[in-house]
Amino acid sequence: MTPSTFFRPPWRAATAALAAAAAALAPGAHAQAQQVVWKPTHPVTLVVPYAAGGGTDATARAVAKQLGVLWGQPVVVENMPGADGLIGSRRVMEAKADGHTLLLQVPAIVLTKYMPGLKGIDPLARLTPVTAVSQSPAAIVASAKLPVKTLAELFQHCKAAATPCSLASGESLARISGKQLADEAGIANLITVNYRGTGAIVTDMIANNVNFSFTGITAALPHHKAGTLRILATQGTKRAAALPDVPTTAEAGFPQFQSVTWFGLFAPKDTPAAATQGIVAALREAVKDADVQKTIAAAGAEPVVNSPAEFAAQVQHESERLGALVKRYPLE
Structure with a gap:
């Protein structure tokens, strides 16, 4: 036998012990590292x-x-x-x-x-x-003061009205949707009125200062329930859970106005x-x-x-x- 069979330097023993300990701890340490999730350190x-x-x-x-x-x-x-x-x-x-x-x-x-x-x-x-x-889904919302209860009636009203209908727009997507609607629904003289926020749009639609709008359901829903606004159609692929009685634009006959x-x-x-x-x-x-x-x-x-x-x-x-x-x- 060689001398090394009987003698093992202390540093080698320590190294082996540390390696064994590290191996034993590795799975737990890895799991702990995985559990560390970023959180903000200030507001x-x-x-x-x-x-x-x-x-x-x-x-x-x-x-x-x-x-x-x-x-x-x-x-x-x-x-x-x-x-x-x-x-x-x-x-x-x-x-x-x-x-x-x-x-x-x-x-x-x-x-x-x-x-x-x-x-x-x-x-x-x-x-x-x-x-x-x-x-x-977005929604097409109209003033309850308009003589319409469906999307088709809104379009017919706007095509026949002596005074051009007005569409309220709070952002660029609503303006594009308005142009698409005017083109595809045949409302040649539709006027788009730009706003800085949905709150002002809702207020003016209730007063019928502006006739209708593409907008989110949130702001219009309480007024729809109160009868001062009418949500004529929602623009999703299925009826909104909050509005089970309101048809989608596809159900109303206008699938091209779908938008989520x-x-x-x-x-x-x-x-x-x-x-x-x-x-x-x-x-x-x-x-x-x-x-x-x-x-x-x-x-x-x-x-x-x-x-x-x-x-x-x-x-x-x-x-x-x-x-x-x-x-x-x-x-x-």
Whole structure:
């Protein structure tokens, strides 16, 4: 036998012991590392690029409250309307990419680059898609003072009325939808009136200062129930859970006016994957909260929390669809 058979240097024994201990601890250490989820270290700002009172704002406030509970940090909703959402979007585009400044946007964000006067600015080039929060069909809503109760009656009224009908628009997508409607429904003299937020649209529709609008269900629903507004049709593939008696546009005979709105979170470009994944994880828990579910359901919506990659693909699909539409009906 060689001497090494009888003598083992102390450092070799120590090394072997450390290696054995590391091997024994490795599975637990790996599992512990996997359990570490990103959380904010100071207050988070959630920017809503539209005025308070609409569906985007209601969704933001519901999830912000619950995220604050889960994170142990305040999540402050900041309304920054203007320039078809660009003012609020720019606030997040220029923020530090650390997960502490987020944007809640809707599909209209993909149309910003087509807006005249905005020099082709594309917010999506400087933002990171994080996740969808919920999705809801848009609706075609009319003043109850109009002598119409169906979508077909609205179109007939507007084609025959001595005074041109007016469509309220709160953002670029509604203006494109208005152009499409005027073209395909044959309303040659339809007037589009631009607003900065849904709240003002609802007020003017109740007074019949403006006749109808494409808008989210949230703001119109209580007035529809009160009889001061009429939701003539919803624009999803199926009837909204909050409006089981209201037909879809397809059921009303106008399938070309189908549109589903998602409410999605974006972060500044180059936000670390750990942060975006942590936000998604927290949001998945937030939408389980009863108050959050109640707010989302009141909007005729449903929670749809997906991964950053899935949401990015969803945004890309919407960009292609609306890009084709804007070529037919350019923004002015």
